[in-house]
Amino acid sequence: MENNKTAWERLALVHTKGRPTIRDYIPLIFTDFYEMHGDRYYGDDHAVICGIARLDGKPVTIIAQVKGRDLNENKDCNFAMPLPEGYRKALRLAKQAEKFHRPVICFIDTPGAYAGMAAEERGQGEAIAKNIAEFMTLRTPIISIVLGEGGSGGALALGVCDELAMLENAQYSVVSPRGFASILWKDASREEEACNIMQVTADDMVRLGVAETVIEEPLGGAHNDLDKISENIKEYLSLKIEEKCQKDIDELLKARYTKFRKIGEFTE
Amino acid sequence: MFEDFFKVVKHRFNGAEEEVSGPSFKCPRCQSTVPFERYEELLKVCPACNYHGRLSAKERISLTFDKGSFEEFDSNMISCDPIGFPEYPEKQAELRETTGLKDAIITGTALVKGQRAVVGIMDSRYMMASMGSVVGEKITRAFEYATENKLPVIMFTASGGARMQEGIVSLMQMAKTSGAVKLHSDNGGLYITVLTDPTTGGVTASFASLGDIIIAEPKILIGFAGRRVIESTMKQRLPEDFQLAEFMQEKGFVDMIVERKKMRTTLAKLLAMHTPEEKEV
Ligand SMILES: [Zn+2]
Numbered sequence: 001m002e003n004n005k006t007a008w009e010r011l012a013l014v015h016t017k018g019r020p021t022i023r024d025y026i027p028l029i030f031t032d033f034y035e036m037h038g039d040r041y042y043g044d045d046h047a048v049i050c051g052i053a054r055l056d057g058k059p060v061t062i063i064a065q066v067k068g069r070d071l072n073e074n075k076d077c078n079f080a081m082p083l084p085e086g087y088r089k090a091l092r093l094a095k096q097a098e099k100f101h102r103p104v105i106c107f108i109d110t111p112g113a114y115a116g117m118a119a120e121e122r123g124q125g126e127a128i129a130k131n132i133a134e135f136m137t138l139r140t141p142i143i144s145i146v147l148g149e150g151g152s153g154g155a156l157a158l159g160v161c162d163e164l165a166m167l168e169n170a171q172y173s174v175v176s177p178r179g180f181a182s183i184l185w186k187d188a189s190r191e192e193e194a195c196n197i198m199q200v201t202a203d204d205m206v207r208l209g210v211a212e213t214v215i216e217e218p219l220g221g222a223h224n225d226l227d228k229i230s231e232n233i234k235e236y237l238s239l240k241i242e243e244k245c246q247k248d249i250d251e252l253l254k255a256r257y258t259k260f261r262k263i264g265e266f267t268e
Numbered sequence: 269m270f271e272d273f274f275k276v277v278k279h280r281f282n283g284a285e286e287e288v289s290g291p292s293f294k295c296p297r298c299q300s301t302v303p304f305e306r307y308e309e310l311l312k313v314c315p316a317c318n319y320h321g322r323l324s325a326k327e328r329i330s331l332t333f334d335k336g337s338f339e340e341f342d343s344n345m346i347s348c349d350p351i352g353f354p355e356y357p358e359k360q361a362e363l364r365e366t367t368g369l370k371d372a373i374i375t376g377t378a379l380v381k382g383q384r385a386v387v388g389i390m391d392s393r394y395m396m397a398s399m400g401s402v403v404g405e406k407i408t409r410a411f412e413y414a415t416e417n418k419l420p421v422i423m424f425t426a427s428g429g430a431r432m433q434e435g436i437v438s439l440m441q442m443a444k445t446s447g448a449v450k451l452h453s454d455n456g457g458l459y460i461t462v463l464t465d466p467t468t469g470g471v472t473a474s475f476a477s478l479g480d481i482i483i484a485e486p487k488i489l490i491g492f493a494g495r496r497v498i499e500s501t502m503k504q505r506l507p508e509d510f511q512l513a514e515f516m517q518e519k520g521f522v523d524m525i526v527e528r529k530k531m532r533t534t535l536a537k538l539l540a541m542h543t544p545e546e547k548e549v
């Protein structure tokens with residue numbers, strides 16, 4: 001692991017052109033991937049891709065935020081900022097996974113939920129809240145991995161899980177550093193300073209009890225060796241899915257609740 | 269009960285920030301002004317457009333619950349500084365001084381026309397009622413208490429969203445509170461949300477949107493993303509009534525819009541219809 005990088009330098013790596021997205025990872029980690037479209041209420045959001053596949057031969061459900069690799073892809077997936085129908089598709093597939101006793105694997109990679117009129121009209125807040133609440137009691141194992149950016153409630157909607165892993169340079173934050181600087185200091189140009197004090201790195205997440213594992217990236221970042229980073233992710237997933245599937249489901253749910261229940265710092 | 273309310277109002281006004289600037293209240297919705305005394309008499313409702321203004325938690329308690337019935341939970345809980353954000357502890361100390369609050373929510377049990385409920389009231393004077401460790405923990409404990417004691421929950425929400433100064437820890441409070449709501453719901457508990465001005469951000473995207481019954485006060489703001497954020501980043505012009513209670517009801521996210529003067533009776537009737545004996549109130 002590279003320990004000498006600032007949070008801001010890591011964010012630059014995450015934004016590097018060529019940083020792998022879930023579309024790059026799926027064929028190297030899974031087999032028999034079949035994508036499933038639509039939330040059955042309104043439409044199909046291209047910022048979230050869902051489907052079923054095999055991991056080590058066993059069926060799993062994949063729910064992933066997807067960034068574009070170029071401008072055209074980014075226009076299509078709205079820069080990985082999901083609409084409510086994206087979250088509702090995710091929930092539909094999660095419930096399907098529960099029904100068929102398949103573990104769920106979530107890949108988080110979003111600057112945040114889409115902020116726009118369409119999202120508000122269709123209940124962005126309700127969609128995120130519903131996912132958070134339903135994932136908490138979903139009776140099948142859930143593993144989440146932050147691939148790049150995990151921004152705000154838009155990330156947490158895929159982040160209620162039994163264990164969370166961070167890629168080494170990935171970040172998880174309450175709001176983007178730019179948003180943080182503009183809200184707290186009324187000066188968006190102080191985003192570098194914000195990024196470095198917000199505590200958003202993989203190590204920060206482990207220390208704060210938000211993540212359990214950091215997945216090592218190849219030297220210089222994930223884009224330098226796609227095969228290696230895919231292998232690291234697969235190794236982690238194989239281990240964790242096997243481990244969680246062997247647990248009693250009620251014990252698993254109790255542990256999932258407790259994982260989030262204990263986060264918070266206060267005195268009385 | 270109303271006498272009580274006015275006493276509290278008078279007292280609170282001395283400490284309120286934005287409203288002491290002049291002898292009259294300027295409505296943020298219709299821009300009309302109304303003398304303060306008149307505004308108080310109207311329970312802080314704009315006479316011109318029916319906008320339901322912000323109340324302190326104390327005002328809300330005396331207006332809604334049976335006199336003397338409120339028993340507070342966790343009254344001494346205060347937040348730490350999880351990410352070591354500059355001047356966060358100092359800012360909190362100052363707010364505790366000026367508002368008399370320990371953080372942005374008061375929780376406890378209270379009676380509504382004789383019916384016991386677990387209640388939470390957010391107070392926007394404290395850091396725009398943003399949700400950090402204390403708000404998250406108090407709400408979670410309130411729901412856990414309600415689940416254990418088979419009580420309904422009423423939450424009066426108001427919030428600017430997550431408490432930025434607590435970083436990722438504040439984001440996780442969304443999961444913590446929503447998890448407690450879910451367990452209460454799965455156990456058959458009734459949860460009534462009363463959305464008050466403004467309910468936004470991470471609070472909208474967690475426990476505020478999870479009520480079995482979602483009530484809103486007239487003309488209040490409800491949303492996930494802020495209006496200015498949407499206008500500036502998306503370059504969209506937004507309609508006048510965008511994100512107001514009436515707009516959100518039309519879009520399907522609010523069960524009923526209830527005026528402040530009818531809130532107590534409405535809550536009492538709804539609670540009664542969810543108790544096994546089905547007594548009438
Ligand atoms: Zn007005």
